[in-house]
Amino acid sequence: MTLEHKFMALGDSVAVEDGTRISGYASLFGKPDQGGDVVARGAYAASLRALAGKGARVKMLWQHDPAQPIGVWDEVREDAAGLWVKGRILRDVARGREAAALIEAGAIDGLSIGYRTVRASKSDSGGRLLSELELWEVSLVTFPMLPDARVGAKGDAGLADTLRDLAGAFQDARAVLGQR
Numbered sequence: 173m174t175l176e177h178k179f180m181a182l183g184d185s186v187a188v189e190d191g192t193r194i195s196g197y198a199s200l201f202g203k204p205d206q207g208g209d210v211v212a213r214g215a216y217a218a219s220l221r222a223l224a225g226k227g228a229r230v231k232m233l234w235q236h237d238p239a240q241p242i243g244v245w246d247e248v249r250e251d252a253a254g255l256w257v258k259g260r261i262l263r264d265v266a267r268g269r270e271a272a273a274l275i276e277a278g279a280i281d282g283l284s285i286g287y288r289t290v291r292a293s294k295s296d297s298g299g300r301l302l303s304e305l306e307l308w309e310v311s312l313v314t315f316p317m318l319p320d321a322r323v324g325a326k327g328d329a330g331l332a333d334t335l336r337d338l339a340g341a342f343q344d345a346r347a348v349l350g351q352r
Contacts, residue, residue, distance in 0.1 A: 175308060177236055177284050177317075192243070192260045192272060198283045198310045199255035205317045208299025216250050218290075219307045231309040232259050234267050236286055238309075242268040245310060255285070257310050271312050282313040 201213040223230065230248045234240040245259035261275070262268040274280040291304035 175286055175288060177286050177311075192263055192268075193258070194261060194275065195258035196256070196283065197254045198248075198257045198285050201252075201254045203254075204297070204299060207317065208295070208297055210295060210299060210301050211254070211305070212301055212303045213252075214250065215302055215305045216255050216307050218304060219287075220248060220250065223307075230257075230307055232261075233286070233309050233311040234271055235313055236284065236309070236311045240267050241265070242271050242312065248307070248310070255307075255310075257283070261312075275312070280312055280314060282315060284311045284313040284317070285309070286311060 199211050199216075201211055201215075204210050230245050231238075231241060232243040232245050234242045242265055243259050243261040245257050247256075247258040249256055261272045263272055271280065285305075285307060286309040288306040288308065289300075289302060289304075290306055292300040292302045295301050
Protein backbone atom coordinates (compact mmCIF):
# COMPACT_ATOMS: atom_id res chain seq x y z
CA MET A 173 0.00 0.00 0.00
CA THR A 174 1.46 3.34 -1.10
CA LEU A 175 0.60 6.65 0.52
CA GLU A 176 0.44 9.44 -2.07
CA HIS A 177 0.46 13.21 -1.60
CA LYS A 178 -1.18 16.10 -3.47
CA PHE A 179 -0.17 19.67 -2.73
CA MET A 180 -2.56 22.64 -2.63
CA ALA A 181 -1.83 26.34 -2.13
CA LEU A 182 -3.19 28.26 0.84
CA GLY A 183 -2.42 31.50 -0.95
CA ASP A 184 -2.71 35.13 0.02
CA SER A 185 -6.07 34.69 1.72
CA VAL A 186 -4.84 32.38 4.46
CA ALA A 187 -7.20 32.56 7.43
CA VAL A 188 -5.54 32.29 10.82
CA GLU A 189 -8.17 33.08 13.42
CA ASP A 190 -7.15 33.66 17.04
CA GLY A 191 -3.65 32.76 15.86
CA THR A 192 -4.58 29.07 15.60
CA ARG A 193 -7.58 28.48 13.32
CA ILE A 194 -7.23 27.81 9.60
CA SER A 195 -9.70 26.82 6.93
CA GLY A 196 -9.74 26.31 3.21
CA TYR A 197 -9.60 23.83 0.38
CA ALA A 198 -7.15 20.94 0.58
CA SER A 199 -8.27 19.61 -2.82
CA LEU A 200 -10.25 21.01 -5.76
CA PHE A 201 -12.36 18.83 -8.02
CA GLY A 202 -11.73 18.85 -11.76
CA LYS A 203 -8.45 20.80 -11.57
CA PRO A 204 -5.33 19.06 -12.88
CA ASP A 205 -2.39 19.21 -10.52
CA GLN A 206 1.19 19.61 -11.67
CA GLY A 207 1.43 15.83 -12.11
CA GLY A 208 -1.61 15.78 -14.40
CA ASP A 209 -3.93 14.06 -11.90
CA VAL A 210 -7.51 15.25 -11.44
CA VAL A 211 -9.66 14.44 -8.39
CA ALA A 212 -13.28 13.64 -9.29
CA ARG A 213 -16.20 14.99 -7.31
CA GLY A 214 -17.18 12.48 -4.63
CA ALA A 215 -13.72 10.88 -4.46
CA TYR A 216 -13.49 11.36 -0.69
CA ALA A 217 -17.10 10.46 0.23
CA ALA A 218 -16.58 6.79 1.16
CA SER A 219 -13.40 7.56 3.11
CA LEU A 220 -15.04 10.37 5.08
CA ARG A 221 -18.04 8.12 5.88
CA ALA A 222 -15.72 5.32 7.04
CA LEU A 223 -13.75 7.69 9.29
CA ALA A 224 -16.95 9.12 10.77
CA GLY A 225 -18.27 5.60 11.37
CA LYS A 226 -15.15 4.77 13.39
CA GLY A 227 -15.18 8.10 15.23
CA ALA A 228 -11.77 8.83 13.65
CA ARG A 229 -10.38 12.06 12.19
CA VAL A 230 -8.18 13.04 9.31
CA LYS A 231 -4.81 13.96 10.82
CA MET A 232 -3.17 17.41 10.58
CA LEU A 233 0.56 16.96 10.02
CA TRP A 234 3.58 19.13 9.32
CA GLN A 235 5.10 18.38 5.88
CA HIS A 236 3.55 14.84 5.83
CA ASP A 237 5.68 13.76 8.78
CA PRO A 238 3.62 11.32 10.90
CA ALA A 239 5.91 12.07 13.85
CA GLN A 240 4.88 15.76 13.71
CA PRO A 241 1.14 16.26 14.25
CA ILE A 242 0.58 20.00 14.68
CA GLY A 243 -3.14 20.30 15.24
CA VAL A 244 -6.58 18.87 14.54
CA TRP A 245 -9.00 19.14 11.66
CA ASP A 246 -12.37 19.87 13.27
CA GLU A 247 -14.24 19.66 9.97
CA VAL A 248 -13.38 17.89 6.73
CA ARG A 249 -16.07 17.76 4.05
CA GLU A 250 -16.71 17.68 0.35
CA ASP A 251 -18.71 20.44 -1.30
CA ALA A 252 -19.25 21.40 -4.94
CA ALA A 253 -15.70 22.83 -5.22
CA GLY A 254 -13.60 20.24 -3.45
CA LEU A 255 -12.38 19.01 -0.08
CA TRP A 256 -12.81 21.77 2.49
CA VAL A 257 -11.01 21.64 5.85
CA LYS A 258 -11.26 23.67 9.02
CA GLY A 259 -8.98 23.12 11.98
CA ARG A 260 -6.80 24.38 14.77
CA ILE A 261 -3.03 24.53 14.86
CA LEU A 262 -2.03 23.70 18.43
CA ARG A 263 0.37 26.29 19.81
CA ASP A 264 1.10 24.04 22.79
CA VAL A 265 3.11 21.90 20.35
CA ALA A 266 6.48 23.43 19.42
CA ARG A 267 6.07 22.71 15.69
CA GLY A 268 2.50 24.04 15.90
CA ARG A 269 3.78 27.40 17.19
CA GLU A 270 6.28 27.48 14.32
CA ALA A 271 3.63 26.53 11.73
CA ALA A 272 1.20 29.20 12.95
CA ALA A 273 3.93 31.85 12.87
CA LEU A 274 5.00 30.81 9.35
CA ILE A 275 1.41 30.92 8.06
CA GLU A 276 0.74 34.29 9.69
CA ALA A 277 3.91 35.66 8.06
CA GLY A 278 3.00 34.21 4.67
CA ALA A 279 6.08 31.96 4.56
CA ILE A 280 3.99 28.77 4.32
CA ASP A 281 1.10 28.78 1.88
CA GLY A 282 0.37 25.16 1.04
CA LEU A 283 -1.92 22.31 1.98
CA SER A 284 -1.30 18.77 0.84
CA ILE A 285 -3.39 15.63 1.12
CA GLY A 286 -1.97 12.24 2.07
CA TYR A 287 -4.08 9.41 0.65
CA ARG A 288 -4.23 5.95 -0.88
CA THR A 289 -5.74 5.57 -4.34
CA VAL A 290 -8.70 3.17 -4.28
CA ARG A 291 -10.00 3.75 -7.83
CA ALA A 292 -8.46 5.68 -10.72
CA SER A 293 -8.37 5.63 -14.50
CA LYS A 294 -5.98 7.05 -17.07
CA SER A 295 -7.04 10.37 -18.55
CA ASP A 296 -6.60 11.41 -22.17
CA SER A 297 -3.88 13.86 -21.09
CA GLY A 298 -1.74 11.09 -19.57
CA GLY A 299 -2.57 11.78 -15.95
CA ARG A 300 -5.10 10.00 -13.78
CA LEU A 301 -8.73 10.66 -12.91
CA LEU A 302 -8.86 9.84 -9.20
CA SER A 303 -12.41 8.65 -8.52
CA GLU A 304 -12.02 7.17 -5.01
CA LEU A 305 -9.39 8.04 -2.44
CA GLU A 306 -8.76 6.88 1.11
CA LEU A 307 -7.85 10.14 2.88
CA TRP A 308 -5.31 9.78 5.69
CA GLU A 309 -4.09 13.28 6.42
CA VAL A 310 -3.93 16.91 5.35
CA SER A 311 -0.56 18.58 5.92
CA LEU A 312 0.69 22.13 5.98
CA VAL A 313 3.50 22.22 3.42
CA THR A 314 5.96 24.57 1.80
CA PHE A 315 5.44 23.74 -1.88
CA PRO A 316 1.89 23.36 -3.26
CA MET A 317 1.14 21.14 -6.23
CA LEU A 318 -2.27 22.63 -7.02
CA PRO A 319 -1.96 26.44 -6.82
CA ASP A 320 -5.70 27.06 -7.35
CA ALA A 321 -6.75 25.81 -3.90
CA ARG A 322 -6.98 28.61 -1.36
CA VAL A 323 -7.74 29.06 2.32
CA GLY A 324 -10.75 31.21 3.22
CA ALA A 325 -10.55 34.93 3.83
CA LYS A 326 -9.30 36.42 7.09
CA GLY A 327 -11.85 38.02 9.35
CA ASP A 328 -14.34 37.45 12.11
CA ALA A 329 -14.57 33.68 12.56
CA GLY A 330 -18.32 33.57 13.21
CA LEU A 331 -19.32 35.73 10.27
CA ALA A 332 -16.74 34.23 7.91
CA ASP A 333 -17.84 30.69 8.77
CA THR A 334 -21.50 31.57 8.30
CA LEU A 335 -20.90 33.26 4.94
CA ARG A 336 -18.70 30.40 3.73
CA ASP A 337 -21.28 27.81 4.81
CA LEU A 338 -24.04 29.72 3.02
CA ALA A 339 -21.92 30.04 -0.14
CA GLY A 340 -21.17 26.31 -0.02
CA ALA A 341 -24.85 25.47 0.43
CA PHE A 342 -25.78 27.64 -2.56
CA GLN A 343 -23.02 26.03 -4.67
CA ASP A 344 -24.23 22.55 -3.72
CA ALA A 345 -27.84 23.47 -4.50
CA ARG A 346 -26.86 24.91 -7.90
CA ALA A 347 -24.92 21.73 -8.69
CA VAL A 348 -27.85 19.49 -7.71
CA LEU A 349 -30.36 21.58 -9.68
CA GLY A 350 -28.05 21.61 -12.68
CA GLN A 351 -27.92 17.80 -12.67
CA ARG A 352 -31.71 17.42 -12.96
